[in-house]
Amino acid sequence: MAKKVAKKPEKKDKKRKQPPPALRELLRIPEADAVDLSSYDSRATPGGPKDKATALAATTRLAEHLTGAQERLYASSTAGDTRRILLVLQGMDTSGKGGTVKHVIGHLNPAGCRVRAFKTPTPEERRHPFLWRVRRALPDSGEIGIFDRSHYEDVLVARVRELVPRRDLGRRYGQINRFEQGLVDGGVTIVKVFLHIGYEEQRARLLARLDNPDKHWKFSPSDIDDRALWPDYQEAYELALHRCSSAAAPWYLVPADRKWYRNWAISTLLLEHLEALDPRYPQAGFDVEEARQRLLAMP
């Protein structure tokens, strides 16, 4: 089933250049299958360049294509195109959500990006349904929205830390799917990325933060408490990836132990989705020659 749905938007890409297969085919969490994260190698580089140097060069080239496509998407919105992109980044502490924003989104034109980091809900946010704060942070037409954490925290930390009754939690998966389906119907292309980091890699990264006083602000002892709950979080992720990898908004699993692969893969995923939208510069809605003559005739 998943395959049939996936192939449709790829047709155009396939025609242009046969292999390699789209990265989103490789990384997509198959719809309806249960997810076993231990079966995915966090150091793997599926479909990726063969080494770091090649990946860095490729990512720089991708950035150029991304900014081009981003500008066309933005330009198209000025002529009434309401399409937009929403990149959702999820993953354990140190999995590279912030690094992705800095190194991938950092290449784009900030005028067309709307970045939002979701932290522990504020008292005001807690007074509202869990999707309330998410709705307020959505990208406008022509924009690329980036969520560093998202509404998925409400089935991840909320589940592990038992912040809501189990029955309410169970309902949230369906609420999320309907919410995302509504976004897709409204012209939002949702790219949900799970940054899959290994248990030992996380230890190394947390230790590196402790070793550098300039990184202490990124660290909190609660990060260790969360790490102690690693199996519970993995299970919560498995459930979220399984229950919310819909045809409308599939999850992509990006192995994230190697930062160069992570940046290359997310750049590629973004570009594949942008190219599938194929945004175009709008035609002039005015008489170009007349405008030129008016300009030249001015004193």
Place this chain on the structure above:
Amino acid sequence: MAKKVAKKPEKKDKKRKQPPPALRELLRIPEADAVDLSSYDSRATPGGPKDKATALAATTRLAEHLTGAQERLYASSTAGDTRRILLVLQGMDTSGKGGTVKHVIGHLNPAGCRVRAFKTPTPEERRHPFLWRVRRALPDSGEIGIFDRSHYEDVLVARVRELVPRRDLGRRYGQINRFEQGLVDGGVTIVKVFLHIGYEEQRARLLARLDNPDKHWKFSPSDIDDRALWPDYQEAYELALHRCSSAAAPWYLVPADRKWYRNWAISTLLLEHLEALDPRYPQAGFDVEEARQRLLAMP
């Protein structure tokens, strides 16, 4: 008066390296003086590098310092520091507001930037006082906010196109000053930049947009109507720069005919203001060694 106020925050910079004088001293619109825009050369490069190549290299170096200072400002906010920056970009069509966002802000970490372009007010925005939409777009603690156009449109286009009664308009300058004073009191450093472009340079840039179909979306025949009102706009700017160049939030005039100078100057202005804030990485609020031991002791 203006001088005394201006010198205070510069003291630290001056100690470090004597000349050249801070760019913000050079570009600041003197408080209380009437402004005559025709006395400013839009092709000038005050305080700037001697040529384009030197400027591009210098701007790249500035970007590194900017991202460093930006990260320290952001990090500091995680420890309760509520300071933030607001860059306000104003100028005639094609003066380079969008180009500044792309080429200067594009170097920063998008996670700490909040970019907002103010267009013709929507029906909802029109139902509110003119500062309403501005208040909703302000940067949070630790962020750098960027306004592409701003509340100043409400004394610029509003004046030239007579969108409000003259008496209401007259009150707005004071409202703006009080609004900005309140922001400054709340920890916002406001950097207001007027991009000063020449009449002939604007013609060339508008013609270039017409010559390139990929740029037609940036053009509207109403740009020519506005251009026909050039003297009225210059006068409206002179008034706004004069009446709202306060000690708390002065205006800076950046000659903008040369893009390389514009990017260098705004990078420099931003960095000077960030360095005056001198944000620091916060000290760890936890026992680093204990955290390290806990991490190492985990299975």
